[in-house]
Amino acid sequence: MNRSSLVLYVFFLLLCSIAAAAGMALCQNQFLFSPGHESITAAFSQFKGTIVGDWNHYGRLFIEWQPALFRAIFFWTIIGLPLVFLIHFIAIGPKDFSHERGEVFYFSSFTRLVHWVAAIFFSLLVLTGLAVVFGKTFGGGSLIRSLRYVHVVSALVFTVDAAVLFLIWVRDMFPAPYDVKWLLILGGYLSKAKRPVPAGRFNAGQKAWFWLSTIGGGFMAWTGYQMFSFGVEAEALRLAAIIHNFLGAALVGFFIIHLYMSLFAIKGSLRSMITGFKPREEVEIMHSRYKIH
Numbered sequence: 001m002n003r004s005s006l007v008l009y010v011f012f013l014l015l016c017s018i019a020a021a022a023g024m025a026l027c028q029n030q031f032l033f034s035p036g037h038e039s040i041t042a043a044f045s046q047f048k049g050t051i052v053g054d055w056n057h058y059g060r061l062f063i064e065w066q067p068a069l070f071r072a073i074f075f076w077t078i079i080g081l082p083l084v085f086l087i088h089f090i091a092i093g094p095k096d097f098s099h100e101r102g103e104v105f106y107f108s109s110f111t112r113l114v115h116w117v118a119a120i121f122f123s124l125l126v127l128t129g130l131a132v133v134f135g136k137t138f139g140g141g142s143l144i145r146s147l148r149y150v151h152v153v154s155a156l157v158f159t160v161d162a163a164v165l166f167l168i169w170v171r172d173m174f175p176a177p178y179d180v181k182w183l184l185i186l187g188g189y190l191s192k193a194k195r196p197v198p199a200g201r202f203n204a205g206q207k208a209w210f211w212l213s214t215i216g217g218g219f220m221a222w223t224g225y226q227m228f229s230f231g232v233e234a235e236a237l238r239l240a241a242i243i244h245n246f247l248g249a250a251l252v253g254f255f256i257i258h259l260y261m262s263l264f265a266i267k268g269s270l271r272s273m274i275t276g277f278k279p280r281e282e283v284e285i286m287h288s289r290y291k292i293h
C-alpha cells in the first residue's frame, strides 16, 4: 500500500468519526440543554436516576446486577482466562512451525492497517471500559469521567474501522461443516503434535471472534450510543445498559483469547500481522482445508 492510500484511509476514518461525534454531541446537547439540566453533574444525576429507575422491569434487573454481577463477570473474565492460558502455556506450550519450506502471503498491507487501527482503538475501549466498570475502585471522579470520553471517541473510530474490517474478511468467515470438528478437538491446541487441523483460511475460533468483534461491536456501539445520547425512553435505556455490560464482558473474554492465540499459542504468529506472511508448514497444518494459491 502506498503512502497516499494510507493518508486517505486515515482521513476517511477521521471524517466518519467527526460526523459520528457531531451526531452524538447534538443528541446529548439536546438533553443537556433541555429545561432542568443546567450542568453536566445534574445531567449525570438524571442519567443515573433514569438507569436505576423505580425498581421495575429492567431498572430492577440493572440495579440488582450492576454492583455485584457485572463487576464479578468482568473480574473473573480478566483474571480467570489469563490463568487458564498460563496453565496451557506451562503444560503444553506454543506450537512452533518451521520457515524452511517457505511462506504464504496471508494479509495484505491494507488488511494489516485496518486490523491495527482496530487493535489500537479496541484496546483503548477495553481499558477505558474496565476503568468505568471499576470506577469506584480507582477513586471515581474526573479521571474516570475523562476516560469515559476516551471510551466514546475510541468507539467512534473502532466502529467505522470494524465496518471496513467486516467487508474485507466477511466472505472467508462463513461457517463450514468442518468447523464443528475443529471445535470438538479445540483446534488441536491441547497437544503440541503437528496433526492437520480441519480449518479453511480461518478456523472456527477465528470466525467466532470475527463475528463477535464486528457484529457484536456494532451492537456495543448502538447500545453505547443510546446510553450516551439519552435518545430513548427509560426502559430501552436500561435494556441497552444490560446488553452493553453482558456483550462487553463477552468481547473482553474473546479479546483475551485472541491475544493469547495471536501472541503466545503459536510461536511468532504476531509476525503474520506485521509482514503479511505465515510459514507454509503452519498453513498446511493449522488451515489444512485452505487451498494455497
Ligand code: HEM
Pocket: 115, 118, 119, 120, 122, 123, 162, 165, 169, 202, 205, 206, 207, 209, 210, 213, 214, 258, 259, 262, 263, 269, 270, 271, 272, 273
Ligand atoms: C492488540 C491487540 C491485537 C493483537 C496483538 C492482534 C493480533 C493479531 C494477529 C497476530 C493476527 C493473525 C493471527 C493468525 O492468523 O495467525 C490477528 C488476526 C485477526 N485479528 Fe487481531 N489482534 C489484536 C486486536 C484485534 C481486534 C481488536 C480485532 C477486532 C476487530 C481483531 C480481529 C482480528 C481478526 C478478525 C483476525 C483474523 C482471524 C484471527 O486470526 O483471529 N484483532 N490479530
